[in-house]
Amino acid sequence: MESANSNRPVVELSGVSKVYPGPPPVVALDSVDLVVSRGELVAIVGPSGSGKSTLLHVMGGLDRPTSGDVAIDGVDLGALNDKGISGLRAHSIGFVFQDFFLMEGVDAVNNVAEGLVYRGLGRRERRTRAVAALESVGLGHRLDHTPAQLSGGERQRVAIARALIGDPAIVFADEPTGNLDSATSDEIAELFTRLNAGGSTIVAITHDLEFAQRFPRMVSLRDGRTVL
Amino acid sequence: MRSRLRPIDLFALSMRGLFARPFRAVLTSIGIGIGIAAIVAVIGISASGRAALLATLDDLGTNLLRVTPGAGIFGQAADVPEDAVAMVARIGPVEDVTGITIVDATVRRSDFVSKLDTGGLTVVSATPRLLEVIRGDVADGRFLEDGLKAVPVVVLGSTAAERLGIRSVVPAVRVLIGDEWFGVTGILESFPIHPDLDRTVFVSYESAATFLDGKPEPTAIYVRANPLSINDVAEVIPATVAPEAPDTVEITRPSDALVARKAADETLTSLLIGLGAVALLVAGVAIANIMVMSILERRMEIGVRRSLGATRRHIRLQFIVESMALAGFGGLAGVVLGAGITVGYAANRDVMVSIPMAGIAASVGAALALGALAGVYPAVRASRIDPAEAVRR
Numbered sequence A: 001m002e003s004a005n006s007n008r009p010v011v012e013l014s015g016v017s018k019v020y021p022g023p024p025p026v027v028a029l030d031s032v033d034l035v036v037s038r039g040e041l042v043a044i045v046g047p048s049g050s051g052k053s054t055l056l057h058v059m060g061g062l063d064r065p066t067s068g069d070v071a072i073d074g075v076d077l078g079a080l081n082d083k084g085i086s087g088l089r090a091h092s093i094g095f096v097f098q099d100f101f102l103m104e105g106v107d108a109v110n111n112v113a114e115g116l117v118y119r120g121l122g123r124r125e126r127r128t129r130a131v132a133a134l135e136s137v138g139l140g141h142r143l144d145h146t147p148a149q150l151s152g153g154e155r156q157r158v159a160i161a162r163a164l165i166g167d168p169a170i171v172f173a174d175e176p177t178g179n180l181d182s183a184t185s186d187e188i189a190e191l192f193t194r195l196n197a198g199g200s201t202i203v204a205i206t207h208d209l210e211f212a213q214r215f216p217r218m219v220s221l222r223d224g225r226t227v228l
Numbered sequence B: 001m002r003s004r005l006r007p008i009d010l011f012a013l014s015m016r017g018l019f020a021r022p023f024r025a026v027l028t029s030i031g032i033g034i035g036i037a038a039i040v041a042v043i044g045i046s047a048s049g050r051a052a053l054l055a056t057l058d059d060l061g062t063n064l065l066r067v068t069p070g071a072g073i074f075g076q077a078a079d080v081p082e083d084a085v086a087m088v089a090r091i092g093p094v095e096d097v098t099g100i101t102i103v104d105a106t107v108r109r110s111d112f113v114s115k116l117d118t119g120g121l122t123v124v125s126a127t128p129r130l131l132e133v134i135r136g137d138v139a140d141g142r143f144l145e146d147g148l149k150a151v152p153v154v155v156l157g158s159t160a161a162e163r164l165g166i167r168s169v170v171p172a173v174r175v176l177i178g179d180e181w182f183g184v185t186g187i188l189e190s191f192p193i194h195p196d197l198d199r200t201v202f203v204s205y206e207s208a209a210t211f212l213d214g215k216p217e218p219t220a221i222y223v224r225a226n227p228l229s230i231n232d233v234a235e236v237i238p239a240t241v242a243p244e245a246p247d248t249v250e251i252t253r254p255s256d257a258l259v260a261r262k263a264a265d266e267t268l269t270s271l272l273i274g275l276g277a278v279a280l281l282v283a284g285v286a287i288a289n290i291m292v293m294s295i296l297e298r299r300m301e302i303g304v305r306r307s308l309g310a311t312r313r314h315i316r317l318q319f320i321v322e323s324m325a326l327a328g329f330g331g332l333a334g335v336v337l338g339a340g341i342t343v344g345y346a347a348n349r350d351v352m353v354s355i356p357m358a359g360i361a362a363s364v365g366a367a368l369a370l371g372a373l374a375g376v377y378p379a380v381r382a383s384r385i386d387p388a389e390a391v392r393r
C-alpha cells in the first residue's frame, strides 16, 4: 500500500507568486516554497491580508499562480487545463470553508453526497458513503437534518464530511473555525486530529493560535512570504 | 481523473435550482406560458374552425352553382327564357336545379308600415324543390309544398323572421305583401352559405302569379351538379340560360365564399401566431434576465460546485438545463391553458375540438429551444465566474 510511504509529497509549491493586477497591483504571494507530505496536519497562520486564502486557493487549484510551480499528488497543475484541474479537484482535493457553504433546505446526507456528484457515482453509492462520512465526523445521528436544524459546529462537520467523502489526497480548510466559539473550535481541532490519525492529510488556515498550536506543523505567512 | 456529471444528476441539480425559488420560477415562466397558451389556442381554434368548415362544406356540398343572368352594363337584366331551368336540367352532369324569381313587392307586418319600406327584405318566388337543392333546413313549420300552390302563404328566411318579429309559426301570424295578407307556414334555419336567402320571404310561383303579379322567368338558378364535371357545367350554362347575352350571366359557387372567409381567418391566425411568437421572444429575454440575476446571487454555489470538481461545462449545462426546464414548465402550462381555451371555444360554438398534436409538440419544442437559447448567455457567464473569487467571503 502507498500509505506506507508517508513521506511522499502531496503538495509541492516552488517559487509560487501571485500578483493581483491592480491597480495598484497586490503581491499576495511572494515566491513561496512549501511541501506538504502525505499524512501531515498543517496549520497556516498569519495576519489578515498576509495571503493565506490566496495560498490555499493556489494549492487547491482554484486559482493559478502568476509564476512558480504547483504540484498536487505528483501532478503538475501548470500542465493541466481547467478541465483537468477540475478533475483533480473532483478526485484528489477537498475544501472546507469558513461559511460552510451548504445547500439550504437539503439534509445532511444529501449535502455530503454532493461531494461525489462530479465523480459520476450513482446515487445509492453516494448516499452510502455520505452516511459513513457523517458517522466519521460524529454526525451519524443527524443524517436527515437540514443546515437550519444544525448548530454551527455541526454544520462545519457536515462540510468536513463533504470534503472527506471522496477520500481525497488532501483537504484544505480556510478558517474552518472562524464562525465558531472556542469550545466548538476545540471540537473541530480534535476532529481534524482524529481524521489525520485516520490517514487524512489536512491543511487548515486559522487566525486562532491556540487552534494552530494543537497541530503538529505550523506555517506562518507574512506579506505573502513564509516565515519560520 | 476526470470530472463526470451523470445526466440524471445534471437534471436533478437543475430542478433543485429551480425549486429552490419556486415563486420566482413561476413568475418567470408566466410569460412563456401565456405566449404558448396564445399560440396553442390560436392553432386549436383555427384547426377546430377548419374542422367545422370541412363538416359544413361536406354537409352543403361544394357542387352547387348559383346562376344569375346578371345585370347588363346599363343595369337591366338580360332576358331569360321562361324555361331556362328546364334547359339547365337537360345538361348531362346536372343533378338538380331550381330557380327563384324576385317579386317586386315589399313585406310588412301591418298597414302602419309604409309600402315603400323594404326593411331590407326581398320577396321571392320559389319552388318546393329549393330547400332540397340548396340543402336548407326548416326551423319551424313547413317549407312551400305542392299542395299549397295558390294559397296566400309565405315561408320566412331566418333574418326575415327576426326582422318581422315572428318567432314561431302560429295560425294567427300574418304578413302584408303589397296589399295582400299572407299566412306564415314556415321559418327556415339560417343558411351558412346563402346569407341573402336569410333575408328573403318565399312564396310559391303560383301564389306570386295570383296575388303579386309575379313573373315566371327566374332571376337566379341554383344548380347541383356532379362534382367532377362542375367546371364543364359552369361553362355551358351561360349560353343555355341567356343565348342572346351569355356574357351577362354570372356564375358563383356559394361554398367559395365560405372558403374565402376561412382563408381570411387563416391570415388572421398567422398574424396572431406571429404575435404569440413575439410574446415568446420577450418572455425569452425575461428568462435570460432572471437567469443572469439568479447567477449573480448564486456565485457562492457556483464556487462550491467548482471546488467540488465541476468543470466550466458542467456549470454551463446546469444553468442551460435550468433555463430549459423553466421555459418547459411554462410551455406545458401554456399548452394546458391553450387547450382549455380551445375546448371552451369549441364547446361554446358547438364544434368538434381539434388540437393538432404536431402543433403542441412544436410549441413545447419551441419553448424548450427558447429556454436553451435564453440560458446560453447566463450559463456562459456562470461558467466564467472565478471560483477562487466566488468562495471568498
Ligand SMILES: Nc1ncnc2c1ncn2[C@@H]1O[C@H](COP(=O)(O)OP(=O)(O)OP(=O)(O)O)[C@@H](O)[C@H]1O
Pocket (backbone or CB within 6 Å): A020, A021, A022, A026, A027, A028, A046, A047, A048, A049, A050, A051, A052, A053, A054, A055
Ligand atoms: N481579487 C483580488 N484583487 C486584488 N487584491 C486581492 C484580491 N484578492 C485578495 N487580494 C489581496 O491579496 C492579499 C491577500 O489576500 P488573502 O485573502 O489571501 O489574505 P488572507 O491572509 O486570507 O486574509 P484574511 O485573514 O483576512 O482572510 C490582500 O492584501 C488582499 O487585499
Ligand SMILES: [Mg+2]
Pocket (backbone or CB within 6 Å): A052, A053, A054, A174
Ligand atoms: Mg482569508
